[in-house]
Amino acid sequence: CPDLHPPKCVQLPLSSSPSPPLKGGQEAFAPLGLNAGAFYALSTLLNRMVIWHYPGEEVNAGRIGLTIVIAGMLGAVISGIWLDRSKTYKETTLVVYIMTLVGMVVYTFTLNLGHLWVVFITAGTMGFFMTGYLPLGFEFAVELTYPESEGISSGLLNISAQVFGIIFTISQGQIIDNYGTKPGNIFLCLFLTLGAALTAFIKPDLRRQKANKETPENKLQEEEEESNTSKVPTAVSEDHL
Numbered sequence: 523c524p525d526l527h528p529p530k531c532v533q534l535p536l537s538s539s540p541s542p543p544l545k546g547g548q549e550a551f552a553p554l555g556l557n558a559g560a561f562y563a564l565s566t567l568l569n570r571m572v573i574w575h576y577p578g579e580e581v582n583a584g585r586i587g588l589t590i591v592i593a594g595m596l597g598a599v600i601s602g603i604w605l606d607r608s609k610t611y612k613e614t615t616l617v618v619y620i621m622t623l624v625g626m627v628v629y630t631f632t633l634n635l636g637h638l639w640v641v642f643i644t645a646g647t648m649g650f651f652m653t654g655y656l657p658l659g660f661e662f663a664v665e666l667t668y669p670e671s672e673g674i675s676s677g678l679l680n681i682s683a684q685v686f687g688i689i690f691t692i693s694q695g696q697i698i699d700n701y702g703t704k705p706g707n708i709f710l711c712l713f714l715t716l717g718a719a720l721t722a723f724i725k726p727d728l729r730r731q732k733a734n735k736e737t738p739e740n741k742l743q744e745e746e747e748e749s750n751t752s753k754v755p756t757a758v759s760e761d762h763l
Contacts, residue, residue, distance in 0.1 A: 549724050550666050551682045554659035556717035557622060559686025560710045561652050563694050565590070570695075571703045572641065575634050582638055586645050593646040594653025601654040602661075611662045616721050618658055621651040623714045630707035666724070 565587065572583035605614050625648030632644050660679060667675045690710065698706040 549720065550659065550663040551679060553619065553717040553721045553724075554656070554663060554679055555682030555686040556713050556720075557619065557652065557655050557659065558683035559688075559690045560626070560714055561656075562683070562687030563690035563710065564652075566691050567694055567698065567706070568645075570698065571633065571706075574698070574703050575636075576638060576641075579638065586638075586642055589642055589646045590649030590653070593650040597650035597652075597654025598657050602657050605658060605661060611658075611665055612721075612724060615655070615658045615662050616718070618651050618655045619714075619718045619721050622648065622655055623711065623718055625651050626707065626711050626714055630704060630711060633703060633707070662724075 568587050568590075569580070569583045572579060572586060576582070601614065601618060605611065608614065625644065629641075629644040629648045632640050660676060663679055664672050664675050690713070694706040694709055697709055
């Protein structure tokens with residue numbers, strides 16, 4: 523006769539708590555957020571700061587913004603090429619961050635000199651390093667958060683940048699209205715100093731680079747290179763005999 527007893531259900535074990543979205547690399551989010559937030563605030567308030575010291579120069583204020591954008595595009599391309607060839611993630615990121623801070627300080631103390639050509643040069647130099655840092659920061663964060671998805675890392679980095687951008691824009695705008703442009707720019711310089719210090723303390727754990735070196739293709743290539751180098755002395759000794 524047929525078996526009328528239903529089969530017993532097997533209950534699969536469930537994990538008590540979900541795995542965290544990131545297993546490391548969160549220390550790279552704050553420095554990039556501080557840098558990008560300062561860039562967003564500076565770009566938003568640039569027209570107000572230029573007209574504050576140079577009344578009637580609305581057209582040149584827009585040209586200064588264009589100079590920052592073009593110099594930033596050039597900086598992003600050059601820094602990306604250098605990073606791809608050198609693979610020095612932390613060193614390159616830290617140097618560019620420090621140069622961003624230096625450019626911001628020079629821009630802060632030369633804005634009120636009365637010479638627009640000086641503002642063009644200092645703003646362009648600052649934009650070169652400040653925008654050039656952004657792809658470096660993204661790549662460095664992806665290295666630190668590997669094997670997590672690059673989409674998750676990029677999304678969290680964008681959130682950090684937007685949050686700091688909103689805070690810095692509102693805060694610097696209030697400082698400029700009450701105390702002037704120089705205190706407002708010094709406000710950004712302080713947070714860029716904090717970002718450079720945080721970058722210096724990041725441990726360069728390049729997980730993606732390590733994973734790429736451990737792939738079968740790379741291992742086979744390394745073994746072939748080692749075998750070729752080991753065969754060279756043997757061939758020379760045989761020829762000598």
